[in-house]
Amino acid sequence: MTQPTNFKTSDPGAFIRANTQLHEPPLIPEVKLHLASEIVPIWQMTEEELQENGLPPPFWAFAWAGGQALSRYILDHPEVVRGKRVLDFGSGSGLIGIAAMKAGAESVLAADIDSFAAASIRLNAEVNDVSVLVTTENIIGSANQGWDVILIGDMCYERPLAESIEIWVRSLVAEGATAFIGDPGRTYLPKSGLEKIISYAVMTTRELEDTDVRNTSVWKII
Ligand SMILES: C[S@@+](CC[C@H](N)C(=O)[O-])C[C@H]1O[C@@H](n2cnc3c(N)ncnc32)[C@H](O)[C@@H]1O
Numbered sequence: 304m305t306q307p308t309n310f311k312t313s314d315p316g317a318f319i320r321a322n323t324q325l326h327e328p329p330l331i332p333e334v335k336l337h338l339a340s341e342i343v344p345i346w347q348m349t350e351e352e353l354q355e356n357g358l359p360p361p362f363w364a365f366a367w368a369g370g371q372a373l374s375r376y377i378l379d380h381p382e383v384v385r386g387k388r389v390l391d392f393g394s395g396s397g398l399i400g401i402a403a404m405k406a407g408a409e410s411v412l413a414a415d416i417d418s419f420a421a422a423s424i425r426l427n428a429e430v431n432d433v434s435v436l437v438t439t440e441n442i443i444g445s446a447n448q449g450w451d452v453i454l455i456g457d458m459c460y461e462r463p464l465a466e467s468i469e470i471w472v473r474s475l476v477a478e479g480a481t482a483f484i485g486d487p488g489r490t491y492l493p494k495s496g497l498e499k500i501i502s503y504a505v506m507t508t509r510e511l512e513d514t515d516v517r518n519t520s521v522w523k524i525i
Contacts, residue, residue, distance in 0.1 A: 315419040323345075330505050334374070336427045373399050375402075376500065377454070388408070389451070391414065391435075391454050391456075392453060392454065392455050397427045399485070400412075403454065413428075421439050457489070459492040464491075465493075496525055499522055504517075
């Protein structure tokens, strides 16, 4: 098992470059991301640093099943985002936002409150030769900043977070935005008010998901 390389948390970009490798997510071979090759070391590493520096877990180091499914859908149905202003909410690695730009979005704002995720999104956008705006502001509850399409990948893993996102995004949908969720059936996926668009079998790892494949769906908020 490779031991992760420690870096001062003041330089997330250096940490990411030292502790990840460029990989293509199984469902999205057209995108390369800085991802963890082994899950345990990087997770333990950031847990140790978490105690010292208050860092969140490295969600940005993985292409989550929900994000892969939503990205696949967008790349195969580019009309959903073509010429549109897109919000990739809870962006993590930036996968969905990068996919949206590749599919012809006018612009993408990738929002993630983790500064390591922000660094990862910037590095990954550069590798894929697309331009993505990044914010670490917590924008839940904010007014629509001009987004036509809101994309949410794998964010239904904690009840308070999932509930506050649902209330906020439904209010934006009521005002005219379109919103999609990619989700492998996490506990706090809303039970109603969603239309299933498509499902994919997403290859994952037992370390992360306790299974090799997760059936993952793309839902439209209605
Ligand atoms: C499971 S990851 C999903 C990442 C990516 N969408 C994907 O599918 O691969 C969840 C992400 O949500 C981010 N997050 C959590 N709370 C957030 C908030 N209030 N605003 C923005 N991002 C948030 C985390 O930092 C993490 O990167």
